[in-house]
Amino acid sequence: MEESQGTIGQSAVVEASRAAYAIIREKFADAVSEFDANPTMPFFEILDTSRWSEIALFMRDNASLRFTYMACLSGMDYPEDAKLGIVCNLESLGEHGHRIAVKVKCDRDGGAIPSVANVWKTADWHEREAFDMYGMLFTGHPDLRRILCPEDWEGYPLRKDYEVQENYHGIKVPY
Amino acid sequence: MQELEQAVNRSVRVIPQGEGRVTIEKDLSSEEMILNMGPQHPSTHGVLRLECKTDGEVVTEAEPYLGYLHRCFEKHAEVVDYPGIVPFVDRMDYLAAMNSEFAYCIAVEKLLDVEIPRRVEFMRVIVSELNRIASHLVAIGTYAIDLGAFTPFLFCFRDREHIMSLLEWASGARMLYNYIWIGGASFDFPPGFKERTAEFVNYFRPKALELQRLLTENEIFVKRTKGIGMMPPDVAVNYGWSGPMLRGSGVEWDLRKHDPYSIYPELDFKVCVPDGKHSDIGDSLSRHLVRAYEMVESLSMIEQCLDKMPDANGFDPRSAIAKRIRPKAGEVYGRAENPRGELGFYIVSDGKSTKPVRCKARSSCFVNLSAMKELSMGQLIPDLVAIIGSIDIVLGEVDR
Amino acid sequence: MSMSLNSWSDALAQWLPLGLPVGLVIIAALPLVFIALYALTYGVYGERKISAFMQDRLGPMEVGKWGLLQTIADILKLLQKEDIVNRDADKFLFVIGPGILFVGSFLAFAVLPFGPAFIGADLNVGVFYAIGIVALEVVGILAAGWGSNNKWALYGAIRSVAQIVSYEIPAAIAILCGAMMAGTLSMQQFNLLQQGENGFMSFFLFQNPIAWLPFLIYFIASLAETNRAPFDIPEAESELVAGYFTEYSGMKFAVIFLAEYGSMFMVSAIISVVFLGGWNSPLPNIGTVLLNDWTTGPVWGAFWIIMKGFFFIFIQMWLRWTLPRLRVDQLMYLCWKVLTPFAFIAFVLTAVWEIYMK
Numbered sequence: 058m059e060e061s062q063g064t065i066g067q068s069a070v071v072e073a074s075r076a077a078y079a080i081i082r083e084k085f086a087d088a089v090s091e092f093d094a095n096p097t098m099p100f101f102e103i104l105d106t107s108r109w110s111e112i113a114l115f116m117r118d119n120a121s122l123r124f125t126y127m128a129c130l131s132g133m134d135y136p137e138d139a140k141l142g143i144v145c146n147l148e149s150l151g152e153h154g155h156r157i158a159v160k161v162k163c164d165r166d167g168g169a170i171p172s173v174a175n176v177w178k179t180a181d182w183h184e185r186e187a188f189d190m191y192g193m194l195f196t197g198h199p200d201l202r203r204i205l206c207p208e209d210w211e212g213y214p215l216r217k218d219y220e221v222q223e224n225y226h227g228i229k230v231p232y
Numbered sequence: 233m234q235e236l237e238q239a240v241n242r243s244v245r246v247i248p249q250g251e252g253r254v255t256i257e258k259d260l261s262s263e264e265m266i267l268n269m270g271p272q273h274p275s276t277h278g279v280l281r282l283e284c285k286t287d288g289e290v291v292t293e294a295e296p297y298l299g300y301l302h303r304c305f306e307k308h309a310e311v312v313d314y315p316g317i318v319p320f321v322d323r324m325d326y327l328a329a330m331n332s333e334f335a336y337c338i339a340v341e342k343l344l345d346v347e348i349p350r351r352v353e354f355m356r357v358i359v360s361e362l363n364r365i366a367s368h369l370v371a372i373g374t375y376a377i378d379l380g381a382f383t384p385f386l387f388c389f390r391d392r393e394h395i396m397s398l399l400e401w402a403s404g405a406r407m408l409y410n411y412i413w414i415g416g417a418s419f420d421f422p423p424g425f426k427e428r429t430a431e432f433v434n435y436f437r438p439k440a441l442e443l444q445r446l447l448t449e450n451e452i453f454v455k456r457t458k459g460i461g462m463m464p465p466d467v468a469v470n471y472g473w474s475g476p477m478l479r480g481s482g483v484e485w486d487l488r489k490h491d492p493y494s495i496y497p498e499l500d501f502k503v504c505v506p507d508g509k510h511s512d513i514g515d516s517l518s519r520h521l522v523r524a525y526e527m528v529e530s531l532s533m534i535e536q537c538l539d540k541m542p543d544a545n546g547f548d549p550r551s552a553i554a555k556r557i558r559p560k561a562g563e564v565y566g567r568a569e570n571p572r573g574e575l576g577f578y579i580v581s582d583g584k585s586t587k588p589v590r591c592k593a594r595s596s597c598f599v600n601l602s603a604m605k606e607l608s609m610g611q612l613i614p615d616l617v618a619i620i621g622s623i624d625i626v627l628g629e630v631d632r
Numbered sequence: 633m634s635m636s637l638n639s640w641s642d643a644l645a646q647w648l649p650l651g652l653p654v655g656l657v658i659i660a661a662l663p664l665v666f667i668a669l670y671a672l673t674y675g676v677y678g679e680r681k682i683s684a685f686m687q688d689r690l691g692p693m694e695v696g697k698w699g700l701l702q703t704i705a706d707i708l709k710l711l712q713k714e715d716i717v718n719r720d721a722d723k724f725l726f727v728i729g730p731g732i733l734f735v736g737s738f739l740a741f742a743v744l745p746f747g748p749a750f751i752g753a754d755l756n757v758g759v760f761y762a763i764g765i766v767a768l769e770v771v772g773i774l775a776a777g778w779g780s781n782n783k784w785a786l787y788g789a790i791r792s793v794a795q796i797v798s799y800e801i802p803a804a805i806a807i808l809c810g811a812m813m814a815g816t817l818s819m820q821q822f823n824l825l826q827q828g829e830n831g832f833m834s835f836f837l838f839q840n841p842i843a844w845l846p847f848l849i850y851f852i853a854s855l856a857e858t859n860r861a862p863f864d865i866p867e868a869e870s871e872l873v874a875g876y877f878t879e880y881s882g883m884k885f886a887v888i889f890l891a892e893y894g895s896m897f898m899v900s901a902i903i904s905v906v907f908l909g910g911w912n913s914p915l916p917n918i919g920t921v922l923l924n925d926w927t928t929g930p931v932w933g934a935f936w937i938i939m940k941g942f943f944f945i946f947i948q949m950w951l952r953w954t955l956p957r958l959r960v961d962q963l964m965y966l967c968w969k970v971l972t973p974f975a976f977i978a979f980v981l982t983a984v985w986e987i988y989m990k
Contacts, residue, residue: 097342097564125469129565129594131578144578146565146594150469151485158565179472182602190306205299205631215306267783289787289960380862380957386687452862452956613787614865614959 073155074099077122085112100144100158106170109161110197113173116147116159124157126150127177132187136217139165141193145173145180163193172198190215264292269616271300277374277620278627282604284616291616294608296601298631305632309591314340314557315414317591322408324593325629327370330356330363330399331570332629333412338493339566339577343559346415352549353495354541355421356412358429359399361530361537365436366395367571368523375520375621376447379456384446391439394432401425415553426538433531440527448510448521457517461607461619464514472599475573476526477623479505480519487569499536501529516622523571523624558586565594572596572624595629671938673703675893675945682946683953706886713882721879722779729776730880730887736768737894744901745820747911747933758819759811762902763804766857769895770796776888777876789876791865791960795856798964799863802971803853806846809982810906813840823910831916831924835909840985845978847907849971851944854899856967858892860948862955863963900944901937911937 071094078092078101088105089112103109116124124147133142142162149155163170172195174181184195185204192213195201203210211222221230269282279300285293305324309317321336322329334356341348373388396406401422403411411418447453463473465481478485486503488496504525511517561583567576573596580590600623607619647655677692677700684691692699717726740762742752755761770793777789813836814822828834837843856863877888904910911933915923927936958966 095562097562100563125466127472128567128574129576129578129592131590131592131594133580133590144563146576146578151483151490154490177472178467178470178602179599182598203299205302207299214304265783376956380864381955382683383687383953386689390688450956452958455962456956456959612959612961 068096070156071096071099073153074157077124077149077153077155077157080119080122081112081116084115088112098146098158100160102160102162106161106163110171110173110176112159113176117176121153123149123152125152127173127179127183128156130180130183130187132191132193132215133160134191134216135162138162141165141168141191141216143170143184143187143193167194169194169196171196172201174198189213192216267613269294277625278630280601280620280625280627280630282616282620284608284613286613289612291608291611291613294604294616296604298598298601298627301627301631303632306590306592309588311587313586314559314588315553317588318413319408319410321593322410323628324595324632325570325572325575325597325626326407327626328363328367328571329407329409330359330412331367331568332575333409334360334494335566335568335570335575336577337412337414338568339564339579340414340557340559342564342566343562343579343581344415344554344557345560346552346554348416348494349547349549349552350495351542351544351547352416352552354537355417355549357494357496357499358534358537358541359402359409359411361534362395362399362429364571365527365530366392366399368527369395371523371571371624372443372447372520375624376453378617378621379453381447381450381453384443387439387443387446391436394435398425398429398432401428413550413553414557416551417549420544420547420549423544426541429534430538433535437528437531440524440531444524448524454510454517456614457511457515457520457618457622459512459515459517460611460615461516461622462512462514463603463607467606468514468603471603473573473603474599475570475596476504476519476522477573477600479503479522480514480622482506482513482518487567487574491567493568495537498540499533501533504529516618519622519624526571556586559583567594570596572626572629573600575629593629593632595632597623597625597627597629598632601625601630671897671941672890672893673707675897676703676706676889678942678945679949682949686950686953710883710886715882715884716879718781718879721781725775725779726879727779727884729772729774729779730877730884730891732772732775733769733891734772734887734894736765736772737891737898739768740765740898740902741894743819744898744937745823745905745910746937747930748820748823750930750934751820754818754820756816756818756821759807759817759822759902759906762819762898763800763807766796766800766895769891772891773876776880780876780879782879785876785878788878792859792876794960795859795863795865795963795967798967799853799856799971802849802967802975803857805972805975805979806850806853807902807906809843809846809978810836810850812979812982812986813843814906819905819910822905823912826909827912827928829917829924831912832909832914833916835907835912835914837907840982842978842981842985843907845974846982847903849975849978850903850906851947853967853971854903855948855951856963858895858899858948860896860952862951862957864952865957865960865963896945896948897941900941900948903944904937904940908940909936910940 075092075094082089085108088103088108090102090104092101093099103112116122126148128146128148130143130145133144135142140162141164142160145159147157147159161170170193172180172184174184174195175197181199182204184198185201187193188195188201189203189206190213202208206214210225212219223230264285264287267284267286269284271279271281281297281300282294283297284291303323305320308320312320318333318336321332325332369388369392373385376384399409400406402425403409403419463481465483468478468481469483473481474485482505484503484505489503504522506513506518506521511521559581561581563578563580565576565578567574574594575596576594578590578592578594579588582589604623608616611619680702681691681699692702695701695705717723743755743758743761745751773789773792773796777785780786810822811817814825816822826835832838837847877885880888913924913927913932913936915927917924
């Protein structure tokens with residue numbers, strides 16, 4: 058059998074996420090998109106980017122949601138839409154047990170997403186990594202600078218149109 | 233008067249006494265010294281740079297600087313096809329390579345329509361648990377040597393050699409296995425492997441107890457680690473901690489039990505949480521104890537797998553693997569319990585190509601290390617070393 | 633044997649070519665040369681082998697049969713290494729640090745009695761001199777740490793100085809208990825007073841019901857004096873790379889290393905002189921089997937004190953490879969709040985025993 062998530066198990070997970078989404082939708086109405094109930098990673102998207110940190114705080118502190126654990130915050134590049142984005146995987150660890158994913162998008166050039174580093178401390182370094190690799194700014198982040206690449210690296214490596222720089226301090230970069 | 237006040241240091245106070253006279257008071261505060269630990273340092277477990285601001289022996293802040301081992305895993309994953317990513321995944325957390333491959337394969341298999349043969353499931357669990365024991369041995373051994381106990385390190389490595397020989401026999405490599413493939417495994421267990429593994433389990437059980445006695449009941453070791461690096465459970469969850477770190481703070485959360493995958497629901501094991509009798513819950517000693525107990529639990533899991541495993545008879549572990557791995561369009565966040573915490577993969581597939589659009593590795597050590605700044609405030613330098621040792625980082629996974 | 637050797641040393645003492653006491657110098661220098669060449673060399677080798685066997689491995693096996701020539705190979709290697717001095721280091725202090733350490737460590741050998749006749753300088757304040765010489769090492773360590781121009785070395789040096797200076801107190805008080813039992817400070821007198829037919833029963837350790845306490849205190853304090861584990865935080869490898877001798881390479885490093893083994897032997901010899909009889913034989917005369925008489929004499933004396941020294945060195949190594957190291961404040965706590973009060977208690981009790989019970 059495919060792992061432990063049989064069809065019955067999987068849809069229970071999706072339904073729990075849907076129930077959590079309903080509470081968020083009720084409070085924030087049009088700031089969030091429709092729920093995408095795909096079996097592998099149910100998610101919704103934040104349409105009004107400026108309200109992201111408010112929604113994040115609500116998701117963490119509301120008694121029936123309690124998304125206390127941020128599993129992952131990945132940067133994403135959507136070249137067809139000329140947008141960058143983040144995908145957050147959240148979970149209510151040990152309490153309700155439901156999970157959900159949230160997507161937030163912004164423009165490619167100079168786009169900014171509000172930082173949730175003060176809501177989940179996990180996001181602190183993950184946002185720094187997303188900035189390092191993709192170049193979107195996180196407004197309100199306590200210390201936004203490159204984390205994996207050297208401080209004076211040029212360009213944002215994980216973008217689909219990234220061209221590696223020729224020279225770094227006199228070392229030829231492309232091999 | 234104002235110019236005078238502005239002109240002097242802020243640690244000097246100018247108090248006007250009237251009639252044009254002043255009293256100048258200077259604080260006898262010592263200056264902060266900035267001390268660099270690493271990137272080459274025997275106890276940072278790899279190329280980690282910690283910039284410590286110290287006031288005498290007390291560290292006011294220790295900020296980690298990463299990136300010295302960044303090898304662009306995520307960029308490589310976008311140009312290599314799905315099965316080809318497995319060796320890259322090995323090299324991230326090289327001490328727990330089997331577990332990392334397991335996590336990756338589970339994530340991709342969620343997007344595929346494949347039924348893993350039952351024998352392969354047991355094989356995967358056995359090698360993962362063996363690798364978990366090996367990884368914890370390194371963690372415990374290096375923790376001991378950081379604190380000055382040289383001998384347990386060698387005892388741990390002696391026992392780890394047995395595990396590496398077993399895994400070399402099964403997969404062909406001692407450390408970077410490329411064994412667990414998407415949809416199966418690369419080779420079946422050689423004849424006699426089950427018996428030798430059972431022998432190892434019997435050999436190692438008393439050794440694990442001996443290690444416990446040598447370290448855990450040693451008063452100096454306890455004095456060096458008890459009460460150091462306390463992390464309350466809610467802050468730990470907020471930081472995204474997982475694995476032995478989270479269990480050391482008292483939170484009972486194990487992905488093998490609470491978000492189970494593979495055949496773990498059929499195995500009988502307990503989630504190791506410290507009981508507070510030997511250590512304070514949330515301190516470095518608790519985290520060390522969780523790893524020590526987990527080693528013994530893994531032994532019993534391996535025994536159960538060896539009993540329940542279906543027989544071979546010309547079994548081909550590659551039978552369920554398609555020629556071209558082309559997952560359907562979609563995205564998935566798949567995770568597994570690594571010895572260091574939760575290793576998760578966020579994979580985006582467009583359904584058409586054999587290469588992922590995005591493959592992000594959520595590494596456990598990266599998240600565990602992010603709490604370093606808070607944990608290190610106000611500690612002495614030797615305690616800083618004790619805390620880093622208890623976090624058990626592998627820079628390959630932190631930097632990817 | 634004893635007769636012929638005594639006449640041999642008499643003959644040497646009377647050898648005065650050109651009016652210079654060359655013979656006497658040879659008598660005094662012989663044990664020192666022995667110690668430096670063989671005892672230290674094989675001390676290092678012994679440490680590597682003993683630690684290897686405790687850690688379930690073999691240790692040096694390649695160079696010479698069972699690796700016996702390993703240390704000689706190491707010394708040859710270190711001799712021909714480039715002597716690197718940091719550009720920003722304080723050159724004078726950097727060079728003089730190991731020198732002071734080495735000199736301080738070996739100056740104490742002058743008062744160690746290797747036999748009834750073999751002693752470098754028979755001072756009547758021998759023990760006091762031996763304890764005081766340890767203080768010289770502190771200057772060497774500070775010079776090495778400061779002169780390296782390296783923050784880590786400075787950390788190690790300061791910790792080491794604090795440790796050595798603090799632990800001198802319980803060490804000195806423990807030796808003072810031994811001196812009270814002997815009634816003298818002269819090293820040679822210590823040995824003569826513990827001479828007797830009863831072998832080990834006439835050692836000070838067994839003469840006094842309370843003597844085990846200063847013995848134990850001095851042993852622990854001496855571990856701290858020589859920066860051995862579990863008190864090796866000044867050279868804590870995992871925190872400070874190598875502490876105050878991080879920046880040293882080549883022969884200077886070898887000199888510091890040998891100085892450490894030299895002081896290990898010195899404290900072992902001091903403790904065996906004060907509490908365990910020095911060059912006296914521990915074997916008793918049982919009836920007509922005159923074991924004690926057979927094993928006493930100049931050569932036997934040297935043998936006994938060296939064996940006792942090696943025994944304590946073995947115990948020091950054993951402890952090093954078993955125990956983790958104490959943190960700096962725990963170390964200080966141990967010294968000031970545990971060892972010093974107990975040392976004072978031992979002092980008072982020894983005094984009571986000596987005055988009233990004897």
